[in-house]
Amino acid sequence: MNSPADTSTAAKSPSDAASSAPPPAHVVLYQPEIPQNTGNIGRTCVALGIKLWIVEPASFSFDEKRLRRAGLDYWQHLDIEMVPDWTSLTEKLDPQRFYFLSKFAKRTLWDCPLKLGDVFVFGRETSGLPRDILDPDDPRSLRLPTDPRVRSLNLATTTGIVVYEHQRQCFYAGKAT
Template identity: 30%
Template sequence: MVCVAFCRPEIPQNVGAILRICACFDVKAEFIGPFSFLWSDKYLNRSAMDYKKIAEYEIRPSWGEFIKRRGKGRIIATAARKGIAYHEFKFENSDTLLLGSESVGLGELEISYSDSIVNVPISQRARSLNVHVCAAIVLSEALRQTDALPHPSS
């Protein structure tokens, strides 16, 4: 199953939003430190709401720990202006979508471990999308391609 990994998050509200997205799509999330906030921060709890209790997630204190503990499958990095458009990419069921920190994105180390880089095409007038919006867009396409979108009961 596709999963989402968020590297060096700086804003707890984005972590909360990604927890909520992953809970809604039945997708595992991994959060890779160091963090710029306390995990128990009230802003994290406010944005994650009760989804924090139902989301499947792991906390990795460092990139090395993430690499050591990760399963098989490709790492697909997301970037603001690099790589290919997400809708032109062929996702696989075992892919990990890798998100970078809000201020600087992914570093050279994380990119060097990535099998591919995808982006969400946006207007040249805009700087970037919020990281959790990007995650939702790319994750939705990855789940659509791998036929893993949840099917709501009638």
């Protein structure tokens, strides 16, 4: 497997993802709990050629009807890899490329220059990332700015915002649309 830091052969546009080029980005779901969210995130990953990683255990079976329904018929095209634990993930991907998404992070997504091969790590729907993984003061910890009256955004919504901002910066920044 190519390292995410190796962007020399990375996809040059979202449509290149169907080729053998490394994915333009990686999405990591840490112990996901809601199959519909995972299905929707999987569909977004297919749309952009992004690889989806699942850090187990998940709170549901991957053959659940709710997961498949949310992913529709795109699930068969999804580049997905399951890993048994956090350590296994850090052995397969370069931790220096990780960005941790949390409402507690000090830095916003808008302040972060993103690059091909970045890895976006999302925590559980109910409790986020554990403290041994997330340091809110780490510059790689990012948040989406929201009104303080909103406790949190849906995981699939947040993931979509993050990966489309990644696409904008990597493929469309400075280009007329």
